[in-house]
Amino acid sequence: MTERKNIYYATPGLLAVIIFASDFLSTEIFKSGYQDFSVWFLLSLFAFVCGWLINKTLGYNHGGKVIFAVIISVSFISVVMITMFREYFGLNDLLVENMILYLLRNVMLGSMALFGMVTCELLILQRDKVNASKSRDEIRNLLESAKREANIIIDEAKIGADKIIYEAQKTADEIINRKNQLEMQLKELIAAEKELIKKYESEE
Secondary structure, three states, rough: OOOHHHHHOOOHHHHHHHHHHHHHHOOOOOOOHHHHHHHHHHHHHHHHHHHHHHHHOHHHHHHHHHHHHHHHHHHHHHHHHHHHOOOOOOOOOOHHHHHHHHHHHHHHHHHHHHHHHHHHHHHHHHHHHHHHHHHHHHHHHHHHHHHHHHHHHHHHHHHHHHHHHHHHHHHHHHHHHHHHHHOOOOHHHHHHHHHHHHHHHHHH
């Protein structure tokens, strides 16, 4: 896991190299022709991609702090280097305006990295929002399906209960009818026995 984290920090290192390399390019990109402009465009694109990768690997909050630290550290190194080697950069007089111009280039590339990171985070949030919406729809559909199944089960249970009650009532009615028939037969039998007894007594 530690080795993987170290690999993640290689992207901010690459971003620092890109920002530092911009100090050696001409500041007059539109006056020097399309070649320097193309180089600036590629550096901006690389910075954007670095910001995207930093957001993917280090996260939005920590990645933003790392990019900000890279901008500050590279800007400080650039100021020191330009101050020490101002003849190489064509600055005979160390003017504040020239120093600010170099710092703005560093900040511009750092801002492109931040823009890449923000763009990546927005896409991630949009994707999570879509997934959350789909999950809510799926949960809603599952709840509706479960509700329908529950209603079907309840209806079937009611039908089954009504059927059981009907069968029980039918059985009870049959038992009552059977009882009544037995009582009537018993009464008829008793009446017949009484008549036989009376007839037997009258014959004696």
